[in-house]
Amino acid sequence: MKAVQKNTVQKNKKKWDSIKLFLFILPFIILVLIFSYYPLYGWIYAFFDYKPPKPFSWDDFVGLKWFASLVESDVKIQQIGQVLLNTFVMSAITLGTSWLPMIFAVFMNELHSVPFRKVIQTVTTLPNFISWVMVYSIAFSMFNSTGMMNTLLTNLGVISEPILFLNQSGPGVWLTQWLWLTWKNLGWASIMYIAAISGIDNEMYEAAKVDGATRMKMIWYITIPSLLPTFFVLLMINIANFLNNGMEQYYVFQNAFNKENIQVLDLYVYNTAMGAGSYSVSVAISMLKSLVSLVLLFFANGASKLIRGESFL
Amino acid sequence: MARAKAKSNKIEERTPGDITMSVICYIVFFLCGLICIYPFYYIFINSISANDLSARGVILFWPQGVHLQNFVSALQIDGLGQSAYISVMRTVIGTICTVSASAFLGFMFTQEKMWHRKLWYRMVVATMYFNAGIIPWFLTMRNLGLTNNFWGYILPAIVSPFFIILTKTFVESVPKELQEAAEIDGAGILKIFFRIMLPVIKPIMATVAIFSAVNQWNAFQDTLLLVTDKKLYPLQFILYQYLNQASSLAGQSNSGGGTGSLAGLATSQTPTSIRMTITILVVIPIMLVYPIFQRYFVKGIMIGAVKG
Numbered sequence: 001m002k003a004v005q006k007n008t009v010q011k012n013k014k015k016w017d018s019i020k021l022f023l024f025i026l027p028f029i030i031l032v033l034i035f036s037y038y039p040l041y042g043w044i045y046a047f048f049d050y051k052p053p054k055p056f057s058w059d060d061f062v063g064l065k066w067f068a069s070l071v072e073s074d075v076k077i078q079q080i081g082q083v084l085l086n087t088f089v090m091s092a093i094t095l096g097t098s099w100l101p102m103i104f105a106v107f108m109n110e111l112h113s114v115p116f117r118k119v120i121q122t123v124t125t126l127p128n129f130i131s132w133v134m135v136y137s138i139a140f141s142m143f144n145s146t147g148m149m150n151t152l153l154t155n156l157g158v159i160s161e162p163i164l165f166l167n168q169s170g171p172g173v174w175l176t177q178w179l180w181l182t183w184k185n186l187g188w189a190s191i192m193y194i195a196a197i198s199g200i201d202n203e204m205y206e207a208a209k210v211d212g213a214t215r216m217k218m219i220w221y222i223t224i225p226s227l228l229p230t231f232f233v234l235l236m237i238n239i240a241n242f243l244n245n246g247m248e249q250y251y252v253f254q255n256a257f258n259k260e261n262i263q264v265l266d267l268y269v270y271n272t273a274m275g276a277g278s279y280s281v282s283v284a285i286s287m288l289k290s291l292v293s294l295v296l297l298f299f300a301n302g303a304s305k306l307i308r309g310e311s312f313l
Numbered sequence: 314m315a316r317a318k319a320k321s322n323k324i325e326e327r328t329p330g331d332i333t334m335s336v337i338c339y340i341v342f343f344l345c346g347l348i349c350i351y352p353f354y355y356i357f358i359n360s361i362s363a364n365d366l367s368a369r370g371v372i373l374f375w376p377q378g379v380h381l382q383n384f385v386s387a388l389q390i391d392g393l394g395q396s397a398y399i400s401v402m403r404t405v406i407g408t409i410c411t412v413s414a415s416a417f418l419g420f421m422f423t424q425e426k427m428w429h430r431k432l433w434y435r436m437v438v439a440t441m442y443f444n445a446g447i448i449p450w451f452l453t454m455r456n457l458g459l460t461n462n463f464w465g466y467i468l469p470a471i472v473s474p475f476f477i478i479l480t481k482t483f484v485e486s487v488p489k490e491l492q493e494a495a496e497i498d499g500a501g502i503l504k505i506f507f508r509i510m511l512p513v514i515k516p517i518m519a520t521v522a523i524f525s526a527v528n529q530w531n532a533f534q535d536t537l538l539l540v541t542d543k544k545l546y547p548l549q550f551i552l553y554q555y556l557n558q559a560s561s562l563a564g565q566s567n568s569g570g571g572t573g574s575l576a577g578l579a580t581s582q583t584p585t586s587i588r589m590t591i592t593i594l595v596v597i598p599i600m601l602v603y604p605i606f607q608r609y610f611v612k613g614i615m616i617g618a619v620k621g
Contacts, residue, residue, distance in 0.1 A: 014426075021427040021502060028418055028472050029433055034457070035450075035469040036440040042449025104345075110338050122607060123346040126353075129599050131531035133553045137592045138352040140556055141359070146370030146585070148355055187349065215331050240442065247447070248534050252553065266447070273448045274538070286446030297442050 046284040051277070066284040086174070087264045091242045093178045098238055102231050104186055105193030106223050110215065121194070124187030135184055136252040140166065166255070173261035181249065192234070193227055200226045232308060236300040243293050265289050353596065360384075360589040368583040383590040386582050392543060393551060393591070400530060400547040403466045407529040412522045414471045419480025419517075420510050424502070434481075441474040451538045461542040466535060470528070476521045483517040484510065516609070523606040530598065552591045558584070 046067070049060040071077055111117040127135070142148045143165035150162040168176060204222050213221070247266040254262050263271065265285070273282035305311045359367040363378030371377075387393060421427065422434045444450070451460075459465035487510070495505045511518075536550045 015428075018426045018428040021421065021424050022429070022433070024502065025418060025421045025427075025433060028414060029436070031468065031472050032437055032440060035453070035472075036444060039445035039449040039453040042445055042452045045449070045452065107338050108342065110334065111342060112335070116339070116342075120342045120346045122604060123350045125607070126600075126603060127349055129527050129531075129603055130596060131533055131549055133533050133549045133556070134531075134592065134596060137552060137556055137588065138356065141356050141585075141589060141592070142352055146368065148370065148373055151370045151373060183348065187345075214328055215334060251537070252533075252556075270447060273451075279448060279452070282448045283446070286448055290443065290446055294443060 043283060043287050045280050046287050048280060050280045052279065062280075066281045067288075069281060070285065082260060083263050083265060083268045086261055087243060087245060089171075089174050090177060090245060090264060093174065094181065095235070095238055095242070097178075097182070098235055099231065100182070101186055101189035102193050102224070102227055105190040105197060106219055106227070108190065108194065109197050109223070110219075121187070121191075125191065126187070127184045128188035130184075132184075132248040132252050135180060135249075139180065139253070166253075167257040169257045169261065171261060173258045177249065177253065177262065180253070189234075192230060196227050196230045197223060229308065233304065236304045239303075240293070240297040240300040242296055243289050353600075356589050356592050356596075360586065360593045364581060364583050364586040367589065368585045370585075383582070383586050384594070387587065387590045387594060390587070392546070393548075395544055396546045396548050396551045397594075399463075399545055400549070403463070403532070403547060404526050404529040407467050407470055408522055408526045410467055410471045411473055411476060411525040412518055415473060415476035415480050415521050415525075416511065416514060416518050417506065418472065418477045420484050420506050420514070421502075422477065422481050423484045437472060437477060438474045447534075447538060454539055460539045461545060462539075463545060465539045466529070466532065466547075469535075470525070473525070476525065479521060480514060480517050483514055487513050519606070520609045523602065523609055526602070527599065548591070548595050552588075552595055555584075555588050555591060 045056070047061060047063060048056065048058075049062050049065075050056055069076065070080055108117060108120065111120065140147070143150075145162040145164060147165075149165065150159070153159045154162070200223065205218055208218050208222060243265055245264040245266055247264070247270050250262050250264055250267045251270065254267065266289075269282050269286045269289070272285065273279050301311050355373070358374075358376040359372050360383055361379050361381065362372045362376045363380065364383070366372055366377055418437070422430065422437075424430065427433075454460055454465055454469075459468065491509055491513070492505055495509050500508070531549060532547065533549045533553065536545070536547060540546065540550075
């Protein structure tokens with residue numbers, strides 16, 4: 001009898017201890033609930049006619065009207081289609097070139113001068129740590145009508161009139177934006193691979209050297225295969241983020257000329273709400289985007305489990 | 314580690330192919346480095362050159378007519394001091410909050426005895442991959458009274474899943490015996506955290522601190538969404554406004570104060586000089602901390618790579 005009592009007391013104490021641990025993190029869990037989960041409730045705006053400053057009212061229920069409005073007219077379909085095309089193309093270019101950081105790291109490892117390699121690594125990582133506003137500021141300074149590029153081309157006699165690079169329009173915008181993204185991210189993205197390279201067993205290279213392998217052969221048969229698992233995980237994360245280009249880059253670079261080709265989904269959502277004031281439509285698009293992203297995430301995670309036996313969630 | 318590796322890789326250049334590869338590598342990486350650093354250099358030399366020359370865009374490689382008047386003038390621009398203050402405050406307060414929370418949560422999420430630990434951990438990590446979208450987020454912030462409010466910069470950033478993963482992974486690498494021994498001595502969980510764990514996890518806290526500080530310093534989107542009160546604009550936002558004005562002017566002509574024949578123009582402000590000077594002022598703090606903390610970035614990303 002006594003033993004049983006003692007047992008329950010101990011059990012209760014254990015239970016209390018474990019809850020006490022939870023109570024310590026409770027304030028933070030509440031923060032997460034407020035800032036990350038409570039906004040999900042905002043999705044209901046997609047089903048209501050919400051037009052600030054008019055306060056939200058339960059009587060303004062409109063059902064799926066806003067979702068239907070996305071495909072109601074040819075103009076609308078064309079507009080959304082263009083936004084989707086921009087998103088797809090820019091994400092596809094990023095996906096298609098996601099091997100670049102790996103190659104960058106592999107060949108950086110072939111630089112034998114340590115000081116030189118360190119300087120290059122430092123310098124190429126730097127752009128990652130400045131904001132998109134800064135990148136735009138740099139772009140503006142270099143490429144406006146009196147910028148370095150125009151001065152240089154004029155001095156060389158290539159052009160007589162300044163080219164307005166930033167007022168570019170048409171599909172070229174996709175490539176330009178990718179170039180800026182690469183300028184900012186390439187060095188940083190390669191650090192992961194540099195870390196992975198330093199973990200490769202040296203004996204493999206020694207053995208290859210004995211067999212008379214050239215450096216190119218060692219890269220091809222040892223370094224790159226060793227990096228493929230890292231590459232694969234990052235590729236899957238990229239796939240999961242296919243629709244999430246973010247808006248900051250495109251927001252700072254957008255102008256009247258490139259607007260048609262630069263509006264990705266995230267920017268379109270922002271412009272629809274904050275520019276045009278259509279909060280409900282914007283939330284509807286955002287909701288669809290989140291749901292599709294979720295499917296992509298599970299797909300990528302599933303693929304990762306299937307191929308590598310490891311999930312990244 | 315990386316250094317040791319490359320040294321052992323240093324084999325005699327045996328074939329002409331190997332030598333060619335080396336030469337190409339050096340050239341290509343030199344160009345990559347140049348492309349990355351030249352823009353900063355270009356803006357810097359322009360910000361200290363004679364303003365009439367910089368407005369015409371003739372400063373390409375060397376500064377001409379060096380003067381520091383631009384920096385003096387920039388500090389007198391209305392509102393710039395206030396926005397610098399906001400930038401510094403949000404960076405300092407935001408970083409302190411985020412680092413403390415990440416360290417504590419990273420540690421707590423390793424406590425296997427915690428009630429439904431996995432559930433809470435998953436709940437936090439899920440937010441890294443899934444969110445409601447910026448507009449519902451903005452509407453929530455507005456409902457909470459966090460628009461035009463300094464705390465709108467700080468509170469949402471406190472619990473940050475990526476930083477928690479980094480610290481948790483680091484804490485897991487600390488020998489369990491450390492905590493067990495303290496428990497036997499009767500230390501409570503808080504005491505274990507402050508006395509035992511904090512000193513051990515300092516390296517990862519430095520990594521988180523630097524990431525978080527850079528994030529806060531560079532933040533732009535939250536101001537764009539949440540703030541209309543000029544007093545709360547950080548430097549990034551002020552710079553963006555200058556750029557925006559400048560780009561709408563630039564379409565018309567390149568006349569912007571570029572008639573260099575008049576005396577005194579060398580130090581009078583032009584849109585170009587203001588833009589370049591603010592850019593330098595915003596970049597300098599990053600440039601200063603960056604080389605010092607670079608090893609922490611690398612370490613941080615390596616830990617992150619264990620569980621991305």
